[in-house]
Every structure is written in structure tokens, then in C-alpha cells.
Amino acid sequence: MKVLVVGSGGREHAIIWKLAQSPKVEKIYCAPGNGGIQELAECVEIAATDVDRLVHFARENQIDLTVVGPEVPLLLGIVDHFIDAGLPIFGPNRAAAKIEGSKRFAKELMKKYQIPTADFCAFTDPAAARKYIRQKGGPIVVKADGLAAGKGVVVAHTVEEAEKAVAEAMEDKVFGEAGNEVVIEEFLSGQEVTLMAFMDGKTVKPMVVSQDHKPVFDGDKGPNTGGMGTYSPVPQIPEKVIDKAVQTILVPMMKAFRQEGIEYKGVLYAGLMITQSGPKVIEFNARFGDPEAQVVVPRLETDLVDIMEAVIRGELSKQEISWSDQAAVCVILASGGYPGAYEKGFPIQGLTVKEHNSMVFHAGTSQKQGKWLTAGGRVLGVTALGEDIAEARRRAYQRIETITFEKAHYRKDIASKAMK
Incomplete structure (x- = not known):
């Protein structure tokens, strides 16, 4: 079969590295790819956001499976366009991807379905946001509502830091339109973990857990990045805590999507804080994490093509998934x-x-x-x-x-x- 992977980062390289091990795969294309990816795939000069050209390329080259790596094309509706064209694609549709595209949408969905997360309030007016911050005090978390490449979150230890974060997002527009609205959350303490899962609209199959390191410097100092490293498993977090996260967060989210009339097929990424009262959601993403994929995918023993095809067909319940103990x-x-x-x-x-x-x-x-x-x-x-x-x-x-x-x-x- 011929496979097209959309994206150009380390996550896409890891996905391609795994897909290349499948006996089913004859040829892999990557749009646009990068220097290292071209050792495993033919890179084509089409931007990940150029949905029309990607549909045309997949049709012209008789692509049997397209895999979407980054979030932006998902929010542009790449999956909807491919499905309309009768082309098999792995990833959530535009309505489902909104779980990552709007933090307010995600928080309101969690509140409605009683999924554990930090208390929050959303604002479109910076003055009202500052007033709320002064009422609550620090530490407090300020998040740009939209996509900001993993950099739109400020954990403010003081009221002054939080007010500065509001000004940067809403008035200085450092994150562009993503900062037109901000979500201000209670500060949660504990260890962060990433729990990703395959979902096919009916069934949830969790992956092995990992832990990312967002701040740029040792000791979790400095500004947040897209991720400076990760590891899996996370031995200091008991298995029963992860099982609880599956039962209180992932499974209820699957049901919430169905209740809302949203068919969620693909990977759901849950960034969790393990608090004293149990796991709580910090954020949801609509795709494999980066760099979490670089430690989770190498531990996967099952053929990734088999899993992705089962998700697309809505037959994930029949698919066994095994993981390495390494x-x-x-x-x-x-x-x-x-x-x-x-x-x-x-x-x-x-x-x-x-x-x-x-x-x-x-x-x-x-x-x-x-x-x-x-x-x-x-x-x-x-x-x-x-x-x-x-x-x-x-x-x-x-x-x-x-x-x-x-x-x-x-x-x-x-x-x-x-x-x-």
C-alpha cells in the first residue's frame, strides 16, 4: 500500500519510522517532510495546510492511507475534505479537532460532562480578565484560547505575572488571533503526565503513558517550549492512577463526543496533572504529542497500519494492541x-x-x-x-x-x- 504522512517534525519522523516497518507498506510520501524524513519517505513540496493540493496529490497517486501529524490541518478540516473525496485518512474531523483548537470549548465540554479539570473562567475583555486575576490571586494559569504552538500557556506565580500574560496575549497579540480570548485557570500542583489513546468513535484503547518536559532549562526553569524531552513509562505514577484516568477522563470524553454528535476517530491526547485528589485534565490535543510520540511509538509492538485501519473502519474493539516492556x-x-x-x-x-x-x-x-x-x-x-x-x-x-x-x-x- 501507499501511505501519505502530513507534517514535517519529529513526531512525523517517528510515525514514518514505524509505518516503514509494516509489511503492508510499499511506499511512503511525506508532505512537506524534512531532511531526516527523506531517508525513509519521498518528500513532496506541499504545505501541511494546503488541503486542496493534498487531496489532489492523494487522488492522483492512489494513496491508500493518509496520516495527519500536526493540529493545524485537522482544524482546517483536512479529514472532512478527504472523506468527501472518498480517500481513507487517519485523524479526527474538524468538529472533533476543536477539542484542541479552542481551550474554552474543551473546558466547557469537561464541565458539562463532569470530567475532572481545573476551575476556570474565559474572557474576551482584558480588563475583566485582570479583575478576575486580582480576585483569585497567584499562582494562576493564563492560556490563549486558540492554537499557539505549545507556547500560549503561562503559569503565573504572581498577580503581576498573570496580568502581564493577559496583556501579551490580548493586547500585544503575541499569539495572533489565538489570544483574542483567554482562559484563566486555577493552578494545579503535582506531576504532569501524557496519556494518549486511539479512538474510533465507539472504543477507547489507551497507549502507554509518558512525561514531557516543557520548560527550556534544567529544573523546569525558563519559558515553555513545544517540549524538551520525554520518557516512557512513568514509574513514579502508580498503574491504578493511570487506570483511574482512563475510566474518569478518556472513557467519559468518548461518551461526551457521542452525546454532542461528534464522531471522534484518531488519537486523543490528554495532558494530565496527577493531583492529591486524582488525575485532572490540563489540556486535550487532537493528535500524537510531539515529543511524546518519539517515546510512545517506539514502544508499540503492533503494526501501526493495522491500528489506523481499524480506527478508520470503526473496528478498534477487535484490534489487539501490544506494547514493549522496554x-x-x-x-x-x-x-x-x-x-x-x-x-x-x-x-x-x-x-x-x-x-x-x-x-x-x-x-x-x-x-x-x-x-x-x-x-x-x-x-x-x-x-x-x-x-x-x-x-x-x-x-x-x-x-x-x-x-x-x-x-x-x-x-x-x-x-x-x-x-x-
Whole structure:
């Protein structure tokens, strides 16, 4: 079969790496792809947001399965367009993807169906938002309502920080239209985990749990990024807590979608805070996490094509899914200055080494005249497998030390919470 993957990051590289292992797959295309992806797939110069051209390409090339990586094309209705054209596609439709596209929509849905989450209030008026912040006091969380590439959330420790976040989002428009409305939430304390699941409109099949590291510097310091590294499993969180999250969050969300007349087919990502009173939702996303996919997908033992086809057919209940007992750790190698301004175009050394227990997923790279160059904020995701977190972590850091480029930055404490 011929497969088209839409997207250009480390998540898409990990998905393609897994799809390439399927005996069913003869050819993979990626639109637009990146430097590393082109070793496994034919990259085509079509933007992930150019839905009409993607439909045309899939039809012309007789694509048997299209897989959508990022959130923006989902919110543009790529799935609806493909279905209308009679083309098989994996991902939620536009109505379902709104769970990620509007934080207010997600919070109101959770409130309606009594799914545990932080108390909140939504505002379109900055003065009213500031008044609410002063009433509540810090710490408090300010979120841009729309998509902000993982950077629209500020955990404000003081009232002043929260008011500044409101001004930046609503008045300075640092997140564009995404900040026209803000959601202000109660601050939750505990450990964050990511619990993703496959859903086919009727059945929920959870994936293995992982933990992301959002702040740019060690010790969870500095501004939030799209993710500086992740690991799976999360041994410090008891299995019974994750089971509770499945029963009190994922299964009720599936039912909530059905009640609302929304058919949710694809991956649902639940970012959770494990509080003293149990797991609560911080955010929902409508696709695989990035960089969570880089540790979850390598632990998947079942053919990913089989799972995706079962989801599309609405037969997920019949599909067995098995996971490796091995641990996985991914460390992101980023450009100096990220998530702020950074330079591109630096040569990357050390990518030719191939190791059995480690994978290097490309996020922001390009290839010119046979040389690898940096082309993004998050450049590479170095993932390693091991018998436990300690071994996987050691292997990931050993591998990352062999890769160099000017002004490279990475966190030295990925997975350290699991070691305590």
C-alpha cells in the first residue's frame, strides 16, 4: 500500500519510522517532510495546510492511507475534505479537532460532562480578565484560547505575572488571533503526565503513558517550549492512577463526543496533572504529542497500519494492541535561543552513526549538498531504548554527546524525576 504522512517534525519522523516497518507498506510520501524524513519517505513540496493540493496529490497517486501529524490541518478540516473525496485518512474531523483548537470549548465540554479539570473562567475583555486575576490571586494559569504552538500557556506565580500574560496575549497579540480570548485557570500542583489513546468513535484503547518536559532549562526553569524531552513509562505514577484516568477522563470524553454528535476517530491526547485528589485534565490535543510520540511509538509492538485501519473502519474493539516492556527516553537537541529568536543553517555533525538501541528523529533539519543543517527551533529528538529508564537515559545522553552543531542546547535532566 501507499501511505501519505502530513507534517514535517519529529513526531512525523517517528510515525514514518514505524509505518516503514509494516509489511503492508510499499511506499511512503511525506508532505512537506524534512531532511531526516527523506531517508525513509519521498518528500513532496506541499504545505501541511494546503488541503486542496493534498487531496489532489492523494487522488492522483492512489494513496491508500493518509496520516495527519500536526493540529493545524485537522482544524482546517483536512479529514472532512478527504472523506468527501472518498480517500481513507487517519485523524479526527474538524468538529472533533476543536477539542484542541479552542481551550474554552474543551473546558466547557469537561464541565458539562463532569470530567475532572481545573476551575476556570474565559474572557474576551482584558480588563475583566485582570479583575478576575486580582480576585483569585497567584499562582494562576493564563492560556490563549486558540492554537499557539505549545507556547500560549503561562503559569503565573504572581498577580503581576498573570496580568502581564493577559496583556501579551490580548493586547500585544503575541499569539495572533489565538489570544483574542483567554482562559484563566486555577493552578494545579503535582506531576504532569501524557496519556494518549486511539479512538474510533465507539472504543477507547489507551497507549502507554509518558512525561514531557516543557520548560527550556534544567529544573523546569525558563519559558515553555513545544517540549524538551520525554520518557516512557512513568514509574513514579502508580498503574491504578493511570487506570483511574482512563475510566474518569478518556472513557467519559468518548461518551461526551457521542452525546454532542461528534464522531471522534484518531488519537486523543490528554495532558494530565496527577493531583492529591486524582488525575485532572490540563489540556486535550487532537493528535500524537510531539515529543511524546518519539517515546510512545517506539514502544508499540503492533503494526501501526493495522491500528489506523481499524480506527478508520470503526473496528478498534477487535484490534489487539501490544506494547514493549522496554523504557524509552527522548532528549531534544534545540537551537540556542529557542523558544525565542534563534539562528538557522548551522552544519550538524555526528548523524551518520547508526546504533541498535537509539533513533535520531529529525524535527528541524534540512539537507544541502549532502550536509545536514539546522532549520528549526527543535532540531533533533534523540531517543534510546533500554531495560529500564536508567539504561535508556544513559544511552540517549551517550548518543546526544556524539552530535554537534553551533549553539546547540539540550536539557541535562530529562527523566530525572523517574530516577528518584
